Amino acid sequence: MNFSEFFILKPRFAGVIAVLMILAGLISIAVLPVSQYPNITPPQIIVTANYPGAGASVLVDMVAVPIENEINGVDGILYMSSTASDNGEYKLTVTFDIGTDPDMAQVKVENRLQQVTALLPEVVTQEGLSVETQSANILAFLALESPNGTYDGLYLSNFAYANIQNPLARVEGVGSVNIYGPQYSMRIWLDPVKMASLGLSSNDVVQSVESQNIQAAIGSIGAAPAGEGANRVLNLTAKGLLNDVADFKEIIVAVSPDGGVVRLKDIAAVEMGADNYQVSASYNNSPSVIMALSQAPNSNALTTMKNLKAQMEKLKKSFPEDMEFKIAYDSTLFVKESILNIISTLIVTFGLVILVVYLFLQDAKATLIPMITIPVSLIATFAVIYMLGFNINILTLFALILAIGLVVDDAIIVVERVQYLMQYEKMNSLSAAIQAMRDIGSSIVATTFVLLSIFIPVGLMAGLTGEIYKQFALTIATAVTFSAVNALTLSPALCALFFRREEGKELEENTVKAEGKKERGEASALLVSPSGNPKASARLKGEGTA
Numbered sequence: 302m303n304f305s306e307f308f309i310l311k312p313r314f315a316g317v318i319a320v321l322m323i324l325a326g327l328i329s330i331a332v333l334p335v336s337q338y339p340n341i342t343p344p345q346i347i348v349t350a351n352y353p354g355a356g357a358s359v360l361v362d363m364v365a366v367p368i369e370n371e372i373n374g375v376d377g378i379l380y381m382s383s384t385a386s387d388n389g390e391y392k393l394t395v396t397f398d399i400g401t402d403p404d405m406a407q408v409k410v411e412n413r414l415q416q417v418t419a420l421l422p423e424v425v426t427q428e429g430l431s432v433e434t435q436s437a438n439i440l441a442f443l444a445l446e447s448p449n450g451t452y453d454g455l456y457l458s459n460f461a462y463a464n465i466q467n468p469l470a471r472v473e474g475v476g477s478v479n480i481y482g483p484q485y486s487m488r489i490w491l492d493p494v495k496m497a498s499l500g501l502s503s504n505d506v507v508q509s510v511e512s513q514n515i516q517a518a519i520g521s522i523g524a525a526p527a528g529e530g531a532n533r534v535l536n537l538t539a540k541g542l543l544n545d546v547a548d549f550k551e552i553i554v555a556v557s558p559d560g561g562v563v564r565l566k567d568i569a570a571v572e573m574g575a576d577n578y579q580v581s582a583s584y585n586n587s588p589s590v591i592m593a594l595s596q597a598p599n600s601n602a603l604t605t606m607k608n609l610k611a612q613m614e615k616l617k618k619s620f621p622e623d624m625e626f627k628i629a630y631d632s633t634l635f636v637k638e639s640i641l642n643i644i645s646t647l648i649v650t651f652g653l654v655i656l657v658v659y660l661f662l663q664d665a666k667a668t669l670i671p672m673i674t675i676p677v678s679l680i681a682t683f684a685v686i687y688m689l690g691f692n693i694n695i696l697t698l699f700a701l702i703l704a705i706g707l708v709v710d711d712a713i714i715v716v717e718r719v720q721y722l723m724q725y726e727k728m729n730s731l732s733a734a735i736q737a738m739r740d741i742g743s744s745i746v747a748t749t750f751v752l753l754s755i756f757i758p759v760g761l762m763a764g765l766t767g768e769i770y771k772q773f774a775l776t777i778a779t780a781v782t783f784s785a786v787n788a789l790t791l792s793p794a795l796c797a798l799f800f801r802r803e804e805g806k807e808l809e810e811n812t813v814k815a816e817g818k819k820e821r822g823e824a825s826a827l828l829v830s831p832s833g834n835p836k837a838s839a840r841l842k843g844e845g846t847a
Contacts, residue, residue, distance in 0.1 A: 305738035305789050309731065312794035319677045319791050322783065326680035329687035334601040336438070336694050337636045341768040343379060344403040346410045348372075348393040349431040352424060360385035363422050368393060371417040375409050377401045388577055394435070399768055403434045403598065433477065438596040440475065440605060442630035443613075444582075446589035451623040454582065455575050458482030458590040460624075465616060469594065472612050474605025476597040481582060482590040483575035487549055490570040499563055501555060506565070509554045516541040546571050584629060591629065606633040643698040650705050651675065658713060666799045667720065671712040674792055678708045678783040685779045686772075696773040704780035707752065711745055711788035719796040730800035734793040742789060749785040753778050 308315040350364050365383055372381065372395060383393040397406045411432050418426055445457050445465065452460075461480050470478045489510070491503060516539075523534040543549055550566035557563075565571060582591045594609070596602055610628075617626050654675070659668040679701055686697060718741050722733035760774035761767070 322681035474600035486576035488574035700776035708784035
């Protein structure tokens, strides 16, 4: 008994395997991420440092050189690029090789930064170094606007930082939320003429603000060791950090020997402003703030956008009047249209293939077998796509379109061979299916290996080109493999079942013909083999010859 004969004699077993393949594929489709293209961008780690008041040249000498010298040579790094601006912001982009785990790359960069912290200016370390993973896939741009101009851009931007950024960042599938706008900040504009006349420097002002704008812990009353009769403990709290312009103006900068006091309002103008004036935005000619949302790796863009819209609707309920939240750019619209176009092409291709098969086979039952086996092979392919860590994108769906023309060949070969043996060798459907697989089973396996020898090497290519073609090539190879499995199991079992009635009709027609000949004076004898196959017939004519 060969491999295919087992499934021909037990067609239910072949059917169960096909059903399991379909279920695995359908479950995988439900959880697979959807995107326009495969994730072929190298992982990037962004290091951000702030040196308030420093220019670009100072940032390069004091911050960029120590950090880049230390990070250079980390495992898996491809290249680095950095920018230093005159507003005191330094940003370093570390690009790693394709296939590097972004989390491990971030850990490597953070370990190197720990070794260089002592070499950086104290102000930079106090501000802190930010290390985060950046995704190149922009999911959407959101706009928070005030159509009637009730709120200015600074208020909207600060509102977005306080009430919108964190809720959006918690949405599943969102990688990061970047707000292109400033926050409220206490601006101190120093008067150099007054400071020079009083003999003060900017460092004196900085030290005064730092020493008097603190959250102090001043203890408690009645705590142990307390005297007798103290039966209560009262915790004391100070005013803490200053928030009002009036409080900042009263900060004491210097005291003269004769008791004179120099306050901050005497040498500077204090106002509540923005922490930077580098970015301003408008949407529909109204004040607004723009937020960029990046997609997390291996996330479903369509599902993420759906969850994002639901979160936006929840946030809108708490917004004040004359404040609207809109989607300025949605990348999933193009993804959705591209996927729908490819799916429609997939359906049209499948219909054309079935039509061509019917035109050539001229048999509805023979056409039904490829109609069953083709979807089994294609749907089961999604299970392997999930296990390989791929996603549903233009390349994988395009590979399935091309695979339709390849997977249909195996089913057609099996059907044609079974029909040939039934028509010319006068075998029944069961015997014809068994004999057909003995004849062409090795050929199906051989042609499958020939196709795999073409696509698998393409899927193993290295570098950026290999990442582009990997999902395309391995998707076709998987579909072809499942097609060969179905050709050895499901297709012959279906042939033995579907063609059984045709065999009965043929025997019935032979019986009718024999009775007709008997009425005309001829005797016909049909010799049937023990297995039920018509082997030979002897015609007895009127003169008694056999």
